[in-house]
Amino acid sequence: MLSDGYDQVNLIGIGYSYQSSSLNNWSNSSQNSSVCYDNTNNPTFSNWGASQRDFYLLDHNGNLVIEQNISSGLPNNLESIIIDLINDIPTSPECTNGDEININPCIPQQCIDGNWYEVIIDCQEQTGIPCPSGIYIEPSADECCSVCRLYGDMNLDNSIDVSDLVSVINLIINNDYNVLADVNEDGSIDVTDIVTLINIIIS
Known part of the structure; x- marks a missing residue:
């Protein structure tokens, strides 16, 4: 894909913490990927509900597109899926970093890295914090x-x-x-x- 000009893909490999001594087996200097191992007790694996050789594909907004165990191989149409996701990336930013939308003060939006994100508002009364006196x-x-x-x-x-x-x-x-x-x-x-x-x- 790199030879075809698709350089928007980031590859990250995460191993179990006890596999730290085997990282060199996962990639070599000619591969465009980064590998690391999880912290003790493997919190990343737990947070994602992942098992060994589970594969996750996210779009440019961080939304999960594919979750699959690849012990038997990668999906046959993986390249076309990735190309479609790349083509969905806006050619220009949707907004300027730091811009804000406050039409609804309880659901404000802020521009981060060219994309709009909702800002979570935690109100004291709604979260059960008392108002003494x-x-x-x-x-x-x-x-x-x-x-x-x-x-x-x-x-x-x-x-x-x-x-x-x-x-x-x-x-x-x-x-x-x-x-x-x-x-x-x-x-x-x-x-x-x-x-x-x-x-x-x-x-």
């Missing part, structure tokens, strides 16, 4: 994850002080409601919440 507040339209806010932190500065107390008093006067001001979580804002806030501030 506070509550998770719904995110804004351009954010994905809800944010843990302290009860009483009306100005969202991650502390509770006199300015927050004044905000709560104004809510009571105007008969308004804000879940952050409901310090005792009884569904209403009243003097009890104010007393609780004062105790928090002076403690």
Whole structure:
């Protein structure tokens, strides 16, 4: 294939860890391949569910195309499959490294090596991390994850002080409601919440 101009293929051979002394038997200086042996306990073999002489073929995006044991030989149509996969590689990058797409803030995409990849977002609330002494507040339209806010932190500065107390008093006067001001979580804002806030501030 190299003589025909197909130089996009990377060959990697991985042996069991106990076969490290036999690496020289797998290739010679005239072959365009790299060989190595697995770490102790063979984690790579385990992660791929592989056995000795298992063959894996991936496309340019890292998607698995073929998984086959080749003790009896390689697939007869392997060369044509590889050529088809090479022809599927874009002749120019799909995007510029570092570009981002944030149409959906919970499924952002980032350009890496000319291809788009989804970025995994792990939100604290969805992963079960508690919000002690506070509550998770719904995110804004351009954010994905809800944010843990302290009860009483009306100005969202991650502390509770006199300015927050004044905000709560104004809510009571105007008969308004804000879940952050409901310090005792009884569904209403009243003097009890104010007393609780004062105790928090002076403690």
